[in-house]
Amino acid sequence: xxxxxxxxxxxxxxxxxxxxxxxxxxxxxxxxxxxxxxxxxxxxxxxxxxxxxxxxxxxxxxxxxxxxxxxxxxxxxxxxxxxxxxxxxxxxxxxxxxxxxxxxxxxxxxxxxxxxxxxxxxxxxxxxxxxxxxxxxxxxxxxxxxxxxxxxxxxxxxxxxxxxxxxxxxxxxxxxxxxxxxxxxxxxxxxxxxxxxxxxxxxxxxxxxxxxxxxxxxxxxxxxxxxxxxxxxxxxxxxxxxxxxxxxxxxxxxxxxxxxxxxxxxxxxxxxxxxxxxxxxxxxxxxxxxxxxxxxxxxxxxxxxxxxxxxxxxxxxxxxxxxxxxxxxxxxxxxxxxxxxxxxxxxxxxxxxxxxxxxxxxxxxxx
Numbered sequence: 001x002x003x004x005x006x007x008x009x010x011x012x013x014x015x016x017x018x019x020x021x022x023x024x025x026x027x028x029x030x031x032x033x034x035x036x037x038x039x040x041x042x043x044x045x046x047x048x049x050x051x052x053x054x055x056x057x058x059x060x061x062x063x064x065x066x067x068x069x070x071x072x073x074x075x076x077x078x079x080x081x082x083x084x085x086x087x088x089x090x091x092x093x094x095x096x097x098x099x100x101x102x103x104x105x106x107x108x109x110x111x112x113x114x115x116x117x118x119x120x121x122x123x124x125x126x127x128x129x130x131x132x133x134x135x136x137x138x139x140x141x142x143x144x145x146x147x148x149x150x151x152x153x154x155x156x157x158x159x160x161x162x163x164x165x166x167x168x169x170x171x172x173x174x175x176x177x178x179x180x181x182x183x184x185x186x187x188x189x190x191x192x193x194x195x196x197x198x199x200x201x202x203x204x205x206x207x208x209x210x211x212x213x214x215x216x217x218x219x220x221x222x223x224x225x226x227x228x229x230x231x232x233x234x235x236x237x238x239x240x241x242x243x244x245x246x247x248x249x250x251x252x253x254x255x256x257x258x259x260x261x262x263x264x265x266x267x268x269x270x271x272x273x274x275x276x277x278x279x280x281x282x283x284x285x286x287x288x289x290x291x292x293x294x295x296x297x298x299x300x301x302x303x304x305x306x307x308x309x310x311x312x313x314x315x316x317x318x319x320x321x322x323x324x325x326x327x328x329x330x331x332x333x334x335x336x337x338x339x340x341x342x343x344x345x346x347x348x349x350x351x352x353x354x355x356x357x358x359x360x361x362x363x364x365x366x367x
Contacts, residue, residue, distance in 0.1 A: 101198075
């Protein structure tokens, strides 16, 4: 009987494309903001606060799309609940920012302003570490990771897969959204958290702080891309691809898919949590609508449009889809959802490998 061997991954990108991508990230994430500080506001080359916030937000989405590619593109597990992990990271950061309002406000209360309005007398237990920035940074990763670990352990141990797993993840996200809508849970109810003032003692609304968050988001996107590239090129990544292509053969070869799937599932959730934490101070709000099933579906759309199992494809897809959304929701708001649906159907039928796959095909497989 022929021994089963793990597949050797094809090159993700050629050397020229790899160098160009890194250069683009460096220019956009570092040099552009520095250059913008020296450009007069009236110049056509000056990036407005709106443009900086928009690009920062899309980069957060790109991090989520990259996380989706690890679990869907390389492991074959379609999650429709990654919006939950994104929102959990955002809520952890939002809790810290709300505590900053109370500590800096006129009434000098240890309680967030919405709790003062609701006549709460003390912080709920889950707000205990929200006043510490180091603890917040740890919880941004730990909370989504723990939720994913517990859920994934029982789901993968029960060998739930395919469309059933997708439906369960969507149900989990919807249940969490309903929970966060309730005022008594201490998460701000329908309104969520907003009107943030300061981060680490620095006013968020200042141009310097916005630039710092922009650069930090670009650096995180680059770091996660490099981490993902290293993972998929390693033995761990080859096992993930083997699980995607023939899980039963992987089991017969002596590998346990449970540990591998649980590890990449948890890591993917933690990456989404970081994206959510970066998103909140740049956008200025977090509420339960971020957990809506539609948001999780959009993350899958970004990955599909850009090209699954390419790493760079989901990043491209996030920029393309959200750039179009930003324009269409202003120009033709009533057609945006139709466009999104038509885009997903068109890509599924005619571009199964996404935009990056199309480019590779046109260039004879060299990308």
